[in-house]
Amino acid sequence: MRRIIICFLLYVAELAFSAASVEQEVMSADELRQHILEKRSAPLTCLNVKATLNVRDFGAVPNDGKDDRPAIASAVLKARRMEGPVQISFESGCYDIQPATDDYIYSDHTNSGVFLRDCRDMVIEGNGAHMLIHRQDVSVFAAVHSTNIIIRNFTADYDPLPFSQGTVCSINEANNSFVFELQSGFPRPDDAFFKSCDSWGMLKDTEHPGRLKADCPSVFFFDEMTPVERNKYRIVLKNPGRTSYFTKGDVFAITGRSASIGWYNDSDNITFNNITAYACPSPVFIGTETSRLNVLNCRMKLIGKRLMTNGGGGVICQASRIGPWVENCEFEGLSDDCLNIYGLPIYILEQISPVKMRVYAKAAIQPGDRLAFFNPNEGNVIQETTVVSFSKNILVLKDPVGKLNTVPPGAKRTKVNPREWKIYDHAYNLNAVGNYYVYRNNTMHDGRRYGVLLRASYGLIENNRFEGLSRTGMQISNEPEWPEGFWTRNLIVRGNRVSECGYGHGDPSIQIKSLKLHGVMDAPIQKNIFLIDNEFHAVSGPAAVFDGVDGLTVNGNVFDSGSAFGSLVVGENVKLRSLEDNTGDSRFEFKHSISR
Incomplete structure (x- = not known):
């Protein structure tokens, strides 16, 4: 693993150097296209497999209605200890995935149907297997600290579904509420899952499944949800006046963001190939600090009476050092952006000197990284410079940076993401934006x-x-x-x-x-x-x-x-x-x- 990491860092360094040199001269479109395809290595689609394991041999038997997650985990553990590349094979049929925990903990990806930690040179071959997930906060696949992984030839769905939908029966503009009648086959909108996560709603277009109702807000937040009679619920909207967009007979859909089809963190060269999913709680493929993600021949498809397929986007890449390769995919009925590539802000908590500062950073910063300091209020780039060192939240820079509008001591911030700090000067790592x-x-x-x-x-x-x-x-x-x-x-x-x-x-x-x-x-x-x-x-x-x-x-x-x-x-x-x-x-x- 150490050798793989060193080779990867050298590859990233080469990309950073070539990127800096390319920006010095403007290329034609054809030259730029050739440069991108040469520098961004082609997707990983094949490994020279030395050994094959079958999940049936570990107790994962399709179509028996039993929880297959523990047996799959045993197969992964065995494969991780073998000299690779190793293939883990499924048979066609349905594999049932139950959660490992009693509580909704969607950040615990060990619950995933296939959980890969510290794995490398591995193929997960589905052979058309269907993964049926039985709680909405459980991801289908997850990869952490892993390298050179191919996951292919699966379908996936959720039961119960990670979203709900129903018909608007009546509207009360005086108290900013409406009554919602649950449609058959969907979970109750007051289900424990929706209470456990970021839950919100949308008005849908029944004539064009997947689309929103036109000429209205794209999201409706609600404060209260009360059962009023069998399969009917009164929903009180959070923002005043929003009931004006509602009409009797509209369909209201509710989602809660948590798990995904493919989740990844701190990994490199992960390929999802020929994965078809019909439901997903959050973005289909989402993760942070994972480079060379490859999503090939994958589909998110509407089926039955469903007016949505998920509660998030398609492919979301946060703080990648090398961006994704997405090809020959179809994304239908998503609830957010199909492709979203971005870096995270680095907030300055204390400017110790022009070249030394204490910062809050959610993604890794490495020596040699190029930073751009940004004043969001005036809208100007304050300084571009290079990182000399970063340790224990102390950042040392090559070039001096003028006095910054830093985050004041005791400033409010959320536990997960300090978006309240957007008004202060901050920096972006230009080597970790994808x-x-x-x-x-x-x-x-x-x-x-x-x-x-x-x-x-x-x-x-x-x-x-x-x-x-x-x-x-x-x-x-x-x-x-x-x-x-x-x-x-x-x-x-x-x-x-x-x-x-x-x-x-x-x-x-x-x-x-x-x-x-x-x-x-x-x-x-x-x-x-x-x-x-x-x-x-x-x-x-x-x-x-x-x-x-x-x-x-x-x-x-x-x-x-x-x-x-x-x-x-x-x-x-x-x-x-x-x-x-x-x-x-x-x-x-x-x-x-x-x-x-």
Whole structure:
């Protein structure tokens, strides 16, 4: 394992060096594409297996209705002790997964159907096996501190389901409540699972399963839920006036975020291949500090009367040193962004000197990492510098940083994520944001929020289809309000089609912005972005909004909108590198922009 880690760190260092050198010279789209594909290694799809174990030999027998989790865990333990690569094989049929604990503890991933800790060079071969999870806070697969893992050829579902839905019977605007009648086959909305986690609701479009009801908020929080008679519940909304969006006969869906189909942490080169799931509590594939995640030929599918498939996004990568590769996947009925790549803020608790400070950081910081210090209020990059050392929350930098607006002593913060600190100056680790990622030949349709939300550099978004998503199909921006970051540079968006997205809010098909708290930055941080041969079909309003981009190429694209008048493309504070051969260019409007 030590040798693998050293090789991986050398590989990351090579990527960081090449990234720095590439930014010094602007490449063509073809050169940049070649650079990304060369530097981001191809997905792991095969290992030269030396030994094979069958879970049946450990007591996991399909279709017998018994809990198979302990037997699967025994097979993994045996494989971990063997010289690899080792394959763990399932047979076709249904495997039942019961939780190991009595209480809802969704952070305890040892409950997972297949739990891999400190594993390497391993194939988990499903052979079409179906994983049926019997409590909503249990993940199907989880990998921790593991390297070179292939998980393939499974289907998965939950019983009970991790979401509920019912019909709106009546509305009482005076007390901001409505009555909900539970539909057959769904768990009670006051189920213990929903009480145990972040539970909220959405109004759904019954004519287009997976989509939200148009022209209304994308989320409804509630304070109270009281049974009033058999299968009926009175729900009191948290925000005043929200019942005005409700109509008798609407379908209201409730979700609670917890577990996932694939969860990963502090791992490298994990591949999910040919996984089809029909329900998931939270994002389908989600994790932190895991590089070279590969998601191939995977699907999230609506079945039966379900109007959603999960309570979160599709592929979520937090603080990766090397970004994900997602290809030939279909994401349907999601409740959040299909792809979300980002880094975490580093908060400064005490500035001991211009080069030394005490910080709060949730992700690892290594010597040689490049940091960008950010003033979220004024919207400017204060300083870029390199890490000399990081130990016991003390950060030592190569270059001095001017006086910062630090987090004051005793400032309030949540236990899990100090988002209240977003108003103070903070930093982003540019080596841990998910640079070098590939997202191609995927289909995302009929879901909530964005298709892709990007805050990382050296990316290839190619030949994807985005349809029926409630917000912008492609959102390329930092997020100071959340906060997550940081910038997107050297990005290729080519051959994609975005249609019927943004119907919930009149959003554009694509949006690129450089943001500060409560506004747009004066100096763009998004740089060197190529939009080539795409189709952007807006439901209404402009098809594209660009606000703060340095070095934008827009060639050979189709822009149109359901709105017959007004601008199709709106650009402000944009430095254009090329603007050629686009359909709809008579309705382009660029303000305070220049062409190079």
